[in-house]
Amino acid sequence: MKDLIQPWKEGSAKNITFIVTKDCQLACKYCYLVGKNEKERMPWSVAKAAIDYVLDREKDPNFAYESVIWDFIGGEPFLEIDLIDKICDYIKTELFRRNHHWFSSFRFSFSTNGINYHSEKVQKFIEKNHSHLSVGITIDGTRRKHDLNRVYKNSEKGSYDDVVKNIPLWQSQFPSDGTKVTISSADIPYICESVLHLYDLGIHQVNINCVFEDVWKEGDDKLFDEQLMTLADKIIDGGKYVDNACSFFSENLGKPMDCKLQNGNWCGSGKMLSIDAAGNFYPCTRFAQYSLRDKEAWIIGNIHDGIDNNKLRPFLTLDRCTQSTPECIDCEVAEGCAWCQGENYDAAKTHTVFQRATAICKMHKARVRANNYYWNKLYRKLELEGKREEFEKNHPNVKPDIC
Amino acid sequence: MKSYLQYLVILLDDTSVAYCHADNPLKERNLIPIDTLRKAILFGMKENLMIQYVYPDYELPAEYEEVIESIDNVKIGREVQVLTEVPKFIDKDNVVLRLTISDFISKSFDIAALLPQVKRMNICIRDVENFKDEMQEDYKRALNTLCSVLANLYKSGKQPQVNILTDRLSLTEMHNCEAGIGNITIAPNGKFYLCPAFYYDEKMGLSNRMNHKTKDSSRSVGDLNNGLNIPNKQLLQLDHAPLCHICDAYHCNRCIWLNQKLTWDNNTPSHQQCVMAHLERNACRSLQLDLIKVGNLSVEPIKEINYLDPFDVKEDF
Numbered sequence: 001m002k003d004l005i006q007p008w009k010e011g012s013a014k015n016i017t018f019i020v021t022k023d024c025q026l027a028c029k030y031c032y033l034v035g036k037n038e039k040e041r042m043p044w045s046v047a048k049a050a051i052d053y054v055l056d057r058e059k060d061p062n063f064a065y066e067s068v069i070w071d072f073i074g075g076e077p078f079l080e081i082d083l084i085d086k087i088c089d090y091i092k093t094e095l096f097r098r099n100h101h102w103f104s105s106f107r108f109s110f111s112t113n114g115i116n117y118h119s120e121k122v123q124k125f126i127e128k129n130h131s132h133l134s135v136g137i138t139i140d141g142t143r144r145k146h147d148l149n150r151v152y153k154n155s156e157k158g159s160y161d162d163v164v165k166n167i168p169l170w171q172s173q174f175p176s177d178g179t180k181v182t183i184s185s186a187d188i189p190y191i192c193e194s195v196l197h198l199y200d201l202g203i204h205q206v207n208i209n210c211v212f213e214d215v216w217k218e219g220d221d222k223l224f225d226e227q228l229m230t231l232a233d234k235i236i237d238g239g240k241y242v243d244n245a246c247s248f249f250s251e252n253l254g255k256p257m258d259c260k261l262q263n264g265n266w267c268g269s270g271k272m273l274s275i276d277a278a279g280n281f282y283p284c285t286r287f288a289q290y291s292l293r294d295k296e297a298w299i300i301g302n303i304h305d306g307i308d309n310n311k312l313r314p315f316l317t318l319d320r321c322t323q324s325t326p327e328c329i330d331c332e333v334a335e336g337c338a339w340c341q342g343e344n345y346d347a348a349k350t351h352t353v354f355q356r357a358t359a360i361c362k363m364h365k366a367r368v369r370a371n372n373y374y375w376n377k378l379y380r381k382l383e384l385e386g387k388r389e390e391f392e393k394n395h396p397n398v399k400p401d402i403c
Numbered sequence: 404m405k406s407y408l409q410y411l412v413i414l415l416d417d418t419s420v421a422y423c424h425a426d427n428p429l430k431e432r433n434l435i436p437i438d439t440l441r442k443a444i445l446f447g448m449k450e451n452l453m454i455q456y457v458y459p460d461y462e463l464p465a466e467y468e469e470v471i472e473s474i475d476n477v478k479i480g481r482e483v484q485v486l487t488e489v490p491k492f493i494d495k496d497n498v499v500l501r502l503t504i505s506d507f508i509s510k511s512f513d514i515a516a517l518l519p520q521v522k523r524m525n526i527c528i529r530d531v532e533n534f535k536d537e538m539q540e541d542y543k544r545a546l547n548t549l550c551s552v553l554a555n556l557y558k559s560g561k562q563p564q565v566n567i568l569t570d571r572l573s574l575t576e577m578h579n580c581e582a583g584i585g586n587i588t589i590a591p592n593g594k595f596y597l598c599p600a601f602y603y604d605e606k607m608g609l610s611n612r613m614n615h616k617t618k619d620s621s622r623s624v625g626d627l628n629n630g631l632n633i634p635n636k637q638l639l640q641l642d643h644a645p646l647c648h649i650c651d652a653y654h655c656n657r658c659i660w661l662n663q664k665l666t667w668d669n670n671t672p673s674h675q676q677c678v679m680a681h682l683e684r685n686a687c688r689s690l691q692l693d694l695i696k697v698g699n700l701s702v703e704p705i706k707e708i709n710y711l712d713p714f715d716v717k718e719d720f
Contacts, residue, residue: 298667310675313714314668317645322670349634352668354643 013107014065015272016054017073018047020083022277022290024075025115027153030184030211032343035290036075042277047087049303050275055094058101062273062307067105073274073285078112081121088129110135111180113150115159117166126173137170139163139203140181141194148186164201171202178205178245185215188223192231199244207247210367212343214359221366228370236378251375253336254368259321259329269341269353270315279303283315286342295346298353314353315341323354328361337364406640410586411452413443414599415467416459417591417606420480422499423527423580424658425600428607432459435591437470442627443589444474455479455586457599487529489513496522503530504538511545515552523564531661534675539682539711546686554693557700570654571687572694573702577647579657583624583639587631594623595631597639600660635669644670646677649720650713651706654687655680674712681711 022033022040057063070091072084088108095103108129114137116122126133139160140146147158170177179198183191191208198206210216210224228248235241235249269284280299282288287298301307321329323344328334339356348355382388417433435443447454456471458480463471479485484495487502489510498521500514507514507528518524528534534542549568556563564570570578582588582598589595590602601622608620625631637643639659647657647670657672665673687705694700710716 310665310673311667313646313666313673314671317671317714317717319645322643322645350638350669351663352635352638352670354638354668354670355635 012065013067013069013105014063015069015071015268017071017272017274017285018042018050018077018084018087019073019075019274019276019285019288020047020077020080020087021075023079024113025079025152026076026113026150026159028182029149029151029186030182030215032211032213032286033075033290034293037290040277040290041080042083042275044083044086046275046277046279046303047083048090049279051087051091051094053303053306054273055098055100058098062309062312066101067107068102069107069109071109073111076113076115077110078116078119078122081116081119081125085121085125085128088125106132108133112137113159114139114163114166114170118169130173133174134177135170135174136177137163137167137179138181139167139179139198139201140187141190142197145187145190145194148190149182149184167201167203176205178207179203181206181208183208183210183224185217185220188220188227191224191227192234195231195246195248196234196240199240204244206245209247209338210360210363212338212340212357212360214347214357216359216363221362224363225366225370228367229373232370232374232377236374236381241378248367249371249374250336253371254333255335256332257320257334262335263319263321265318265320265341266339267341270312270318273307275303281307283312284342286340287345291342292346295348295351298345318353323356325356325358328356328358333365333368336368337361406581406584408450408585408587409453410455411443411447411450412455412457412586412588412599413440413447414457414588414590414602415440415463415471418459419457419599420460420485421501421599422457422479422483422485422525423501423598423600424529424531424656424661425598425603426529427599427603429603432461433591434459434463434467436593437466439589439591439593439627440467440470442593444470446589446627448474453477456481490517493517493520498523499525499527501527501529504528504534504542508538508541508545511548515549518549518552518556518563518565519561521563523566525566528679531658531673531675531679532665534679536678539678542679543682543686546683547689550686550690550693554690557694558697567654567683568687568690571652571684571705572691572700574653575703577641577650577653577655577657579641579647579655580659581639581657582659583633583636587624589627590623593627595625595627596623597633598660638670644672646672646713646717649717650677650680651708652677652680652684654683674714677712677714681708 020042022036023038024036054063077084091106095106112135117137140150143158143160146160150159151157152159181194195206195208232249235246269286272284274282274285274288276282276288279302281301283298283300285291289297298311300311331337341353344355344357345353347357379388382391413435415435417429417431419427421427444454454474454476456476456478458478477483482495483497483499484493485499485501489500489502489506507526546568549565553563553565553568587595588597588599588602596602605620605622624633641648655676658676659669661676662672663669665675684705688707691700691702691705695704
C-alpha cells in the first residue's frame, strides 16, 4: 500500500486557524459543530489584528516554530473567499516587510466541502497562491454514503453531485492531497464501497475516521469489522495497495503501550491557535462554543489582551496516561486508538481536559482485528510473490491521521 | 502514594471565617441546622475523620457548643486565630495571616516581628492571581526577612513554624492541601464540597470557570444523606497532576481551587502558584543551609535548582 502523505512540516509548524465563518451550505448529520450560524463572519479588522498579534511575537515561545500553517476553517471557509484572499495577501506582505523567518516557510491550508470549489473567485485565489496551498475536499464515498449525511441545510438534498463534479479539477491541481471521510453509525454498511469509489475517482489517499462522539449502537463493531475485512480483501486481491492508502490500515496499530516511553498526547491542541470572528483565541477550534454541546468555550485569550498562558498549561502538560482510564492504560491493543481533546472536554464529568472519552473503544478493537487480518494477508501474498522485501523497503510505516 | 480522607471541615455558618486563599464573599448569617451538624459529626465519626470546625465571628447558641464538643476537634476562628491585617501583637499560639501579596511584601518586617510570639503561623496569600513576575525579587526579599528572624530564633532554641518557610525543611515528599482527597468540607446546606471556596462559588452563582455566572453552578460533591460522590476524583491525586508530581516544592498548597480559577483544570497549577512556591522553597533552602551549618538541623538537604516553574523544564523529567 502506498504510504500516506505526511502533513506538511509536521511537528515543526505552528498551526494558526482562522474560523472565518460559522456558516455552511451543508448541515451534515454527523457534524460536531452544533452552533453553526450565518451571523458570525470574521471582520477584516479582527483578522488583521490577529495576524499582527502573531507576527509581533516572532520570538515568543508560543510562536517559535520553524514554519507556519495558516489554516482556514468554517463552516465552509470558501464562503469567505474575499476575506481569505485579503488575509493571505496581508500575511505574505507582512512576512516580507518584517523579514519574518516564516516568509520562507508558510502554507495556507483549507478543508472544504468542495461545493463552490470551481467558482471563479476560488479558482483565482488558487492560481495566485498555488505553491503555498494545501486543499482537502471532503467527499464521503459513494453517492448513497455521501448523501446519507452530507445534505444541504434546510433540505434533505444530498450534496454528492455538486461535489463530485469538482473532484477532477481538484485532483488536477492538488494530486497529492487527500480526502477526509467520517464514519458514523449509519455509514458503516457503506465503508467498503466508499473507499473503493474514492480510489476510482483518483483519490489515492483516504483519511477515514470514526466519529469520537458517543453514537455507536450495539453490534456496530461487528458490522464495522466485517466491512473492513471486505475492504481488506478488495484492496489486496485487486492490487489496490500499490497506489492507494487508507488510514484504517496501519502497521502501527493495536499493540500495548508503555506509560513512560509512549506517553505523548494524541493531538496538537494547545500548540495550535484558533481565532474566531470575535477575536477570541482557542487552543483548537474544537474548544470554540460552536463546537461544544455541554461545556463552555475554552477561551485562552483574545486579540486585545493576548494569550493567557495559564489557560494553556493544562494542554501543554497533557499526556496519554494521565487522561486515560486504567482500562485504556492496560489495553492490549492501545496503539493507534485516537481521541479528540475537544470531545474529551465536552464529554467529561468535570471541567477538565484530562478525562479521555472512550466511546470509540469497541470500534477501535474491531479496527485492530481487521487491520491484523489485512497485514497478515497482504504480507503472505507478497511473500508468495517474492515481493515482501521490496514492499517493506519502499513502504515506510503508515502514520495514523492526527488532527 | 495515594492520599486518603483524614479531615472533615465543618462550616458552621455561611459567614464562617475564610482561612485559606479564597475570601468568603457571603455576608448573611446562615447557621448550620443543628440536626445537620449532628449528622456531619456522625459522618466524621463513622469515617474516622478529624473534625475541624470553622467559626463565624459571633457566639453560637449554647446547644451548638454542646454538640460541637461531642467529639475531639480543632476550632478555626477560635483557638486558631485568622487575621487579614498584620497586628502588633498576637495572643494565640496558632495564627493564620491572610494577606494580599502587596501587604505581605510591604509588611514583611512587621510579620517577622510577630514570629517570637507564635508557635505556628500560616501565611496565606489572598490574591495569588495578582502575583507578577516583576514581583519575584520583592517576594524573595520579604521571605528572606522572615528567614533571618527564624534562623536567629532557631539558633536560640525557639522553633516557631511558618508554613511557607519551615514546612519544607524536613519534607521528603509532597504535603499539600489535599482538598477532596485528604479532607472534605461540609457546608450549612448539608452538602459536601472539595473545600469552602467551592461552596462560596456555588452560593455566588459562579461556574466551573469561575469568571462566568451560569445557571448550572452546582459545585457540591455529595451530601450527608447520600454520601460523597466526587467525579474525576483521580484527578485530585498527585499522580494525576503532571506538573506537580515532578516537583519538589513539597510544602506547596497545590490549591485545586486556584488551579481551577487560573488554569481551568483541577490538576494544573498556575504559573503564579508554581513560582511563589519555588521562591519559598529556595528561601527555605537558604534557611536550611544556615541551620545545618550551625548544627541545628539534620535533614535531607534541599537541592539547588535553576528554575522557578516546573512547566519550563517539564521536558527534562
